[in-house]
Amino acid sequence: ExxxxxxxxxxxxxxxxxxxxxxxxxxxxxxxxxxxxxxxxxxxxxxxxxxxxxxxxxxxxxxxxxxxxxxxxxxxxxxxxxxxxxxxxxxxxxxxxxxxxxxxxxxxxxxxxxxxxxxxxxxxxxxxxxxxxxxxxxxxxxxxxxxxxxxxxxxxxxxxxxxxxxxxxxxxxxxxxxxxxxxxxxxTPFVVTLKRFLQPLTAMWLFLAALLIFTAARGARRIRRVVHPYADKSPVTDGRTLSAGSVPVSNENHLGAR
Known part of the structure; x- marks a missing residue:
């Protein structure tokens, strides 16, 4: 001893x-x-x-x-x-x-x-x-x-x-x-851990990942409306059939008839 x-x-x-x-x-x-x-x-x-x-x-x-x-x-x-x-x-x-x-x-x-x-x-x-x-x-x-x-x-x-x-x-x-x-x-203090983690290359990859997520989230908000390819060729009417009696006659037509 x-x-x-x-x-x-x-x-x-x-x-x-x-x-x-x-x-x-x-x-x-x-x-x-x-x-x-x-x-x-x-x-x-x-x-x-x-x-x-x-x-x-x-x-x-x-x-x-x-x-x-x-x-x-x-x-x-x-x-x-x-x-x-x-x-x-x-x-x-x-x-x-x-x-x-x-x-x-x-x-x-x-x-x-x-x-x-x-x-x-x-x-x-x-x-x-x-x-x-x-x-x-x-x-x-x-x-x-x-x-x-x-x-x-x-x-x-x-x-x-x-x-x-x-x-x-x-x-x-x-x-x-x-x-x-x-x-x-x-x-280990949080600040030290953060500094250890945020090396230049790590920070760059985090920035690129954040940019990708932001772009994807922004694109998801825009809901694209489906439009018929020949929408501009459709009739002026709303599709309902009009009778002959219901078609308005202009003054010119009345004078011509006389």
Whole structure:
């Protein structure tokens, strides 16, 4: 158990002892094959667990309460598993994978509270089957180069601008992602949503659709009257037959008769 430390509850560094030739001939290779599990890390001022570099690292089945961030993996670590941890009420991020981490797996974790449940930046990870709740910004944020990252089968709830934030990701591939976001409440202001929707091309298509609807509605109001094609050739009379006695005789006819 590690609690109320001024910095991290626990730090594991697998970085090489030297990054080039040294006077003591220190090793240039990374270290690894380490695991922290079944530990309790509470209210530490920085991170509950920090992993810096190394290979084949496990952070499994730990209880992390409070802390600025729960689990942070960085520094080009490789083949890292963050599995089955419970992260409660971090101040900022529950689990953060960043700065060149590869072949990492984040699965079976329960993260509640905080600003962002899972944060990935310029790294590759499989984020799968986690329960993420009560974040007030994003459940998952992807930033930078994350082309090999996969996010699927997570149960997400909370409220904020978006459940899965990919706006800052340069090459995200969301093909075949499937997550349960039914209990996420989008708090994006209406004006922001409208600006996002009304892109130039979208506005043009909306204008054309409105013009088409207006033209169709105006044309429907004009009821065309059906006119007989030979209406101008019809008799002057209204069709009733007049008798000879009923035809008026002009004065000229009377004078001619005399």
């Amino acid at each position: 590690a609690s109320r430390n001024h910095r991290n509850g626990l730090t594991m560094s697998g970085l090489p002892l030297a990054d080039g030739p040294s006077a003591t001939g220190s090793s240039l290779g990374s270290y690894g094959n380490n695991t922290v599990s079944n530990s309790k890390l509470v209210d530490n001022a920085r991170y509950g667990v920090e992993v810096i570099g190394g290979t084949n690292i496990g952070v499994n089945a730990n209880d992390l309460q409070g802390n600025d961030m729960g689990v942070v993996v960085r520094g080009g670590a490789e083949d890292v598993s963050v599995v089955g941890n419970r992260v409660t009420e971090p101040i900022r991020q529950g689990i953060a994978i960043r700065d060149g981490v590869t072949k990492s797996v984040i699965t079976g974790n329960i993260v509640s509270g905080g600003n962002t449940s899972v944060y990935l930046r310029d790294s590759a990870a499989t984020v799968q089957r986690n329960t993420l709740s009560d974040a007030d910004s994003h459940a998952i944020s992807l930033v930078g180069s994350v082309s090999e990252t996969k996010v699927t089968e997570n149960t997400i709830s909370g409220r904020g601008p978006s459940a899965i934030d990919t706006k800052r990701a340069a090459d995200v591939n969301m093909h075949r992602w499937k997550n349960d976001e039914g209990n996420w409440h989008d708090t």
